[in-house]
Amino acid sequence: MGEPGFRPDGTWVGADVPRREDPRLLAGRGRFVDDITLPRMLHAAFVRSTEAHARVTAVDLSEVREVPGVVAAFDAADLGLADITALLDRPAEEFTPTSMPVLARDKVRYVGEPLAVVVATDPYAAEDGVEAAVVEYDPLDPVVTEAAALAAAGTPVHDEAPGNVLVDVSLFATEGIDEVFAAASASAGDVVVTVEANTGRQNALPLETRGVVADWDDRDEQLLVRTCTQVPHQVRTVLARCAGLDEKQVRVTVPDMGGGFGQKCVVGREEIAAAAAARRLRRPVKWIEDRREALTASFLAREQHYTARAAFSADGRILALDTDVVCDMGAYSCYPFTAGIEPLMASAEMPGVYRVPAYRVRGRAVTTNKAPTAPYRGVSRPQYVMVMERLMERAARELGLDAVEVRRRNVITEFPYRGINNVTYDPGSYLESLDLCEQVLRDEGWLSRSGRDRDGRMIGIGFSCFSERTGYGSGAFAQRKMQVVPGFDISQITMDLDGTVTVTTGTLSHGQSHETTFAQIVADRLGIGYDKVKIVQGDTDRITYGWGSFASRSVTIGGSAAAAASVKLGDQLRSIAAHLAGVDIDSTRLDGRGGVRAGDHTYPFAELADVAYLRAHLLPKDVGPGLTATASFDVGGDGTFSNATHGCVVALDPGTGGVEILRYVCVEDCGVAIHPRVVEGQARGGIAQGIAGALFEQVTYDELGQPLAPSFMEYKVPTAAEIPDVRIEHLETPCAFTADGAKGAGEGGTIGAPAAVLNAVNDALRHTGVELDATPIPRAAIFAALSLEEAS
């Protein structure tokens, strides 16, 4: 671990410096939204639908208002807010816009949907108030499954979408693809393999649930909304539109956050309702989601169904890929990421790290009477990577080839590579990471341990290869025809009189250590200690705009913007020094120790700042007073791609069907790692979530749409006991497009794990002839397969 100060080589990027966040977080002095207490603060709780699908005939809050401690109760009519509107720049035949009311009015579409907000002097009274609400329903048949949605037999979830399909896109139909499949089927050596895969509905489950503290400020004529969101400017926009305010009348700030994982990158209805109540009451209102709400009524993800088919040549090369993916988006399209996010992501990027010469895909999003979805870490990639990797394994099996070798023959090795999906991939270590991952497991002796171990458990080994588009620039998003194109981000840097700097960013850390990594980036540009750099994030009033943090975009885009702003500031400092020294700016340089060398003289930054602020009459004509610079950054072209190979060793217990992960290896390449330990933390956390999805977690509903996993008794979250130690190896293929060569590292772990675990389980089941293509992998199916074998 490094220490604050000047590093001998003058660089902070790449060093595992102590985290700036740790002193407060480790001492319990962080400020999360629930730590915020304000004078006269009230507490909100929500009256929620008990029906999955019903017309609402009455919402009676009169008893609620009599409950001691209750200050107010508002239904949709009381608050009179405009709906949240989902947008996607697609033609009508591809996208059906729907809107989501802040509080449900005439109809409810999932159990847990908010109908009214109760505000009381303490959270207990608010809950008591909720209990006193009387809601009358006229039930409708719920649409609970993808099949039911597509059957479209009963009342549709939304009148606007009679077939319950919100998105239906067909892309990249390579000319002649049917002939390729026909030829492969007819050929003696070539094969066509199919995978029909289902992935379970999952909850991103940040440690900290959602929450908000809002109050109306009469003096600033502003609604101040402290909320845990990944997208504060989006919350501002939606709140302003719903409440009929100017955007400048809304300020969204984000305190410390205990994770988001995408669940907090769409705008929540509760934060809008609580804020509107605060404005109405002119008192602060707090709402903290409880775990039951988090498990049933927040944003979910991951439930997809793939029907995929691939043709392979006899020597194991992919000839064609044809996929149909249906994504169960639940009851609503959210903002800013609509129901389009999952099918479009899957469609656009499924070929992944492989050379696919012919490709066709249909992607659909269906709406059902379940809680709506948000883009959970990885967004479709864990699923389509799983399907691709199953196709690889199946082809290898049918062709009698080694599955790693088949991958080796298909991964992209020449860069930049223009994919069949019209995406240009920047250089990555696709082959190298595969080779190294296999080598590590070989060196550790795992490759020879296939088969039954001494305890009678079946050992299996699985791999997965993937890339992840991270730095989505405006171009990449525009390609997808998003109504909003969250490409760029902005950073502003200011140097104070004392030579220290403050950097404001439009991205924000919800656990990823940006206060440290961004400080490293800026410190390198200016040649100062990273402890002299303060990062300010998550405040709509402090930066012109920010798209926020999602899609592993923060360091690639936000970090590059901060770097660009720093360089501008450095140029200003050099300009002042040149003027004072009477030399040309080309004769100056930042000295890497907090000063500018100009001719024979060294000017410490504080001395230059003294001129820029207190003696502005001494400035050169081309430098204004004050030391500040703003820069934006937008990744050009199609963005940048991180990549990794995961390898996993499992042991299956024939007595229980249980899966133990014996070893997990991740060879990752996110370009230049700003802070390798932070990258490893991201990888480890992502892998744990991927394993959770592969083996444990699933949100289930009964046939009436009642959630069956409303608590941790039913929703099985793995603990440290179930998550293995993970060996992480780094490769580094620097990105040419970003300031420091970083490519983004936030999501990768989650993407590779389900495929690797599923392949390992299937490897362990190889002798049984059973192949499983669903997550979470049903323990009962494993038990059955192994029992069958025992019995045979």
Place this chain on the structure above:
Amino acid sequence: MGEPGFRPDGTWVGADVPRREDPRLLAGRGRFVDDITLPRMLHAAFVRSTEAHARVTAVDLSEVREVPGVVAAFDAADLGLADITALLDRPAEEFTPTSMPVLARDKVRYVGEPLAVVVATDPYAAEDGVEAAVVEYDPLDPVVTEAAALAAAGTPVHDEAPGNVLVDVSLFATEGIDEVFAAASASAGDVVVTVEANTGRQNALPLETRGVVADWDDRDEQLLVRTCTQVPHQVRTVLARCAGLDEKQVRVTVPDMGGGFGQKCVVGREEIAAAAAARRLRRPVKWIEDRREALTASFLAREQHYTARAAFSADGRILALDTDVVCDMGAYSCYPFTAGIEPLMASAEMPGVYRVPAYRVRGRAVTTNKAPTAPYRGVSRPQYVMVMERLMERAARELGLDAVEVRRRNVITEFPYRGINNVTYDPGSYLESLDLCEQVLRDEGWLSRSGRDRDGRMIGIGFSCFSERTGYGSGAFAQRKMQVVPGFDISQITMDLDGTVTVTTGTLSHGQSHETTFAQIVADRLGIGYDKVKIVQGDTDRITYGWGSFASRSVTIGGSAAAAASVKLGDQLRSIAAHLAGVDIDSTRLDGRGGVRAGDHTYPFAELADVAYLRAHLLPKDVGPGLTATASFDVGGDGTFSNATHGCVVALDPGTGGVEILRYVCVEDCGVAIHPRVVEGQARGGIAQGIAGALFEQVTYDELGQPLAPSFMEYKVPTAAEIPDVRIEHLETPCAFTADGAKGAGEGGTIGAPAAVLNAVNDALRHTGVELDATPIPRAAIFAALSLEEAS
């Protein structure tokens, strides 16, 4: 009164639109510092010196800490803060730097000086704690008067200044000036007149006393200081330096303010001490100055002594001016305005509106054992104008000329005018305002009412002419050799998605309606409603830097910066529209109705903002995403000058010596008035304060330095009954240097009033032969003069 919306001629500047501040202020929803309440907040009170001059031998707080409710008590040693250092870029023979400890240590220098801060759960307990403090003193002879200070007989106030003189400058000694005086004395027709004038010590007395609420934020690693100050960035700098923090670790915000008048444009010790206590205790600490503290222990002003001499030709033209001014600065030089402010201002600008061909001045600041001083509204100008106007009157009397006519022969009429004081005056209406003021009084019939009225009261009429340098640019301050050169200011503008704008400024309104006037300025530049512009001020984290509001600089400098930023933003909007329309930017214009006309198409701002934020890929190459612009402004050259003539009619009551002001006329010219009613408000308020100084208010001390006016029982503040209705006439000589031609209007009223009132009183006393040259004008002296006359 106008209404929000588009004005027919498309301009807001110059219109008396409804004030943006009024809805909240008139409804009692403003937020002043004492309105701020935070969870766990503590209240501070100060142990203050009971001695004017003493060595402190012991500060015992042990009993304090036992008082119920007291949480902590800190003396200087406990807090360990660095001293506040006064700076002035003058050679050692002209300026003696002294430092002011945040809490007094070894020595106290005035009654009321803070020695320790007591922090308790409520303000009453804090006061009880203060009572329990035991301070032991070793008294020294106090230095209470200017005479005592200059005599330097006892222990000096500061060891560094054995003669008690902190500043001693001799300027502009025109060659041959002594010969001019000698010749005038020797001449039959010419005259030399002298005035020896004293002006009383006064308290600026904002309606809202000083106050602060500070707390340390662990998450942001920042001391958040909400304080009522005119100079938030100065408070930040001083606090950071005193507490050993980086500037970025201090955030100073300013809520609504009930006046400042200069008393809040220096950094207070109590706000530093309270903030340091908050940081130490990790709890919010509030301190609200009580009125007794405000009257005895805050910053005072105005106590000066002039010995002035002027030679006049027989036809009433000034030949030479020679002045000696001694300013009693009290115990300390403050920050950022040192003891230099009063003598330097008087020395540099005393010639005022008159052509003075020869000039010599000596200005001194002496230190005494009285509360220290701040630059109260007008800063020396009320005093030197009074002296100049007395010289005019006296010369007219000796020469047998009409005093108005003498002024008319001397005022500057050709511009730009380079004064004997090396200052270039921009165009003003010096002669026109004098003529008009006299004309108004003539038209109203006052000029013929001199003498005794039907009640036996003596009627008198007095005038004063003055100019006021307002937009001090860096050059003007650098000329004065200030260590800090508060010339420029900065403004940042951002347009949101909805086409409304937020403007952040480094100046701040403490009652001057900047939220309205700045919005008018910006609205005109962009062609939008002024209600679409939000002004953000008083937050060190929201703007790179700001010098704050003083010296009538806000609209001239801050307003010009806001205008410049708006123009830049308008250019960005035009650039985007040109790109979208496929036309050259020269074919575009702001349409004055919230849009850009480009070729045949009109783009509403919201449509352009949609591109700038949500579809940045559609932007032209030379415009970055987001809509924001920053600009700074610094008045070039010697700044700009407002001017006015005041005319006053008084009636003296022979029975009591009382003065009633029968009529008051102000003809003012502050260039273009952004909002004439706001200008009138400034003029009326200033005139009231000027009258207060001329007739009523005085801070007095006994021979031991004990304050004799610690409450409103002793400190006589005029009420509405004593302040006349004021007729205000506007002249408008636009300023060529500022964005809107505005010259600044904050201080003028205060400057002209004492001279006009004093001249009127002397006019009424003319038949007695008595002339008075001191303010507040002693009622006893008037009574005596009139009694003498009655008796004779």
